[in-house]
Amino acid sequence: MADDAGTQLFHRSMPFTERLGIEVLEHGPELVRSRIAWDETLCTLGGALHGGVLMALADSTAAVCAFLNLPEGAQATTTVESKTNFLRAVRSGHAEASSRPLHAGRSFIVVETEVRDDAGKLVAKVTQTQAVR
Numbered sequence: 047m048a049d050d051a052g053t054q055l056f057h058r059s060m061p062f063t064e065r066l067g068i069e070v071l072e073h074g075p076e077l078v079r080s081r082i083a084w085d086e087t088l089c090t091l092g093g094a095l096h097g098g099v100l101m102a103l104a105d106s107t108a109a110v111c112a113f114l115n116l117p118e119g120a121q122a123t124t125t126v127e128s129k130t131n132f133l134r135a136v137r138s139g140h141a142e143a144s145s146r147p148l149h150a151g152r153s154f155i156v157v158e159t160e161v162r163d164d165a166g167k168l169v170a171k172v173t174q175t176q177a178v179r
């Protein structure tokens with residue numbers, strides 16, 4: 047089910063996500079879920095969703111997760127490190143990202159994101175570090 051408030055939050059704070067057609071399914075400090083529909087204009091040669099699209103999906107979802115875990119007095123985060131394993135190609139349907147906080151500190155927030163296909167198979171695993179600002 048769509049989370050309209052979450053989708054508006056994504057599109058307002060990260061206009062790139064509206065351009066890509068990212069839709070939010072759920073947002074809260076413990077879990078943020080979003081997805082993107084496969085589209086041939088988002089693919090690399092051979093019809094697989096481009097790795098950069100999967101990274102953008104994961105980064106945006108993790109950014110909101112980090113934002114919802116900001117310590118008192120902080121206003122924003124910015125990604126300073128991101129590691130991705132691409133484990134399976136997405137050639138139809140959707141890619142769905144689930145972001146969870148691994149560590150929420152005063153200086154850094156680390157978020158882990160799993161990207162899965164419509165069959166629930168793991169497509170990518172992303173771990174990123176966000177600096178608290």
Ligand SMILES: CC(C)(COP(=O)(O)OP(=O)(O)OC[C@H]1O[C@@H](n2cnc3c(N)ncnc32)[C@H](O)[C@@H]1OP(=O)(O)O)[C@@H](O)C(=O)NCCC(=O)NCCSC(=O)Cc1ccccc1
Nearest residue numbers: 089090094095096097098099100101132133134135136169
């Ligand atoms: C194929 C492989 C690389 C290796 O597979 P393994 O690790 O050895 O795992 P496993 O053997 O378990 O097979 C798993 C599934 O894969 C399938 N399969 C296996 N071998 C082949 C084969 N030779 N040919 C075809 N398919 C093959 C196999 O049928 C199986 O599916 P099934 O269970 O039968 O339904 C896999 O990890 C993969 O597709 N990763 C995603 C890559 C991707 O989409 N990257 C993004 C786009 S690139 C980009 O945009 C650049 C960029 C990046 C970043 C930023 C900017 C630009």
